[in-house]
Amino acid sequence: MSIGGPNTFHRPPGSGVRNTQEHIHLIVNPKAGAGRAGNGLDALRRAVDAAFEKAEISVTEAPGHAVHLARQAAKDGADIVAAVGGDGTCHEVVNGLIEDKHAVNRRTIFTVIPMGTGGDLSRTLKMPNRVAEALWLAGTGITLPSDLGHATVQTTDGPREEVFINVAGFGMNGAVAQRANDGSKRLGGKATFLIATLATLKEYKASTVTVRTDGPAGPQEWRGELLSGFVANGAYCGGGMWVGKHGTMQDGLLDVTLLTPAPLSRQLRDVRHLYSGEIQKAAGTMQLQASHVEILPDQPIPIELDGESPGVAPATFEILPRKLQIRGGWLPSPF
Helix, strand or coil: CCCCCCCCCCCCCCCCCCEEEEEEEEEECCCCCCCHHHHCHHHHHHHHHHHEEEEEEEECCCCCHHHHHHHHHHHCCCCEEEEEECHHHHHHHHHHHEECCEECCCCCEEEEEECCCCCHHHHHCCCCCCHHHHHHHHHHCEEEEEEEEEEEEEECCEEEEEEECCEEEEEHHHHHHHHHHHCCCCCCHHHHHHHHHHHHHCCCCCEEEEEEEECCCCCEEEEEEECEEEEECCCEECCCEECCCCCCCCCCCEEEEEECCCCHHHHHHHHHHHHHCCHHHCCCEEEEEECEEEEEECCCEEEEECCEEEEEEEEEEEEEEEEEEEEECCCCCCC
């Protein structure tokens, strides 16, 4: 397998592969996967013991707790910090590993053990859904110094800064994330976000927005009616929407996609392109790469970061090149 290439290995039963060198600290969201993570703690402990000689498990107690647990684990010198849950858990853990735009501990490796409704980051990292296989990769997979995104958004309490590891969105997809998070996720990630997308399409009103970017092509500015915008560091969002197909998490750039309004019938037909990796075929699509993105709407529009809803635009997004060591099965080699 080439460095950074897709992982095709599976841990054979009884193979005895065990990481004896690194200490892993797993941060578990017990509510992830409709409670599956919390109900499976005993099985998780057995699987972790089979994969790692040195391990610790912490269970979150409230929203935001994973940030504090991850930060303390990094300060305590954990070799690996693993988010056990969905994209929201990953978002919190990564925000714990980064402080003032820098890694709390440059040696700490981040990885994910998928166990939530949203699995977009695990798709990006090519992490298998089976816990034993994901733990095997957590212990033996490829580690790459990887980019993060940094966002500044507006809240009722003033500006708020967070990092994002996968994809940020604004406009309609920010409203979709809010609807999905407010509803039941018992149908799974793809169905949840697809239903939320279709429902939001019928009622969302496009806003006039100015988008300013800076990147390989130099400073650019676009102004017009905007339906949705994606700022991708990773590849997938919204339960499998493939919006960052041609980028990597090691190229020092954000992949920006802007979607302008179209008749509802055309928008409904174009939904399939969001999942096929052919988003450029959707009506009114513009794509570019940038290291800095500024969103200036005529009126506030919702923002989402890794599927979470932290605030509204006006907002800025910037790339933080190679700020975090990440372990996974990975996308095709960036080298």
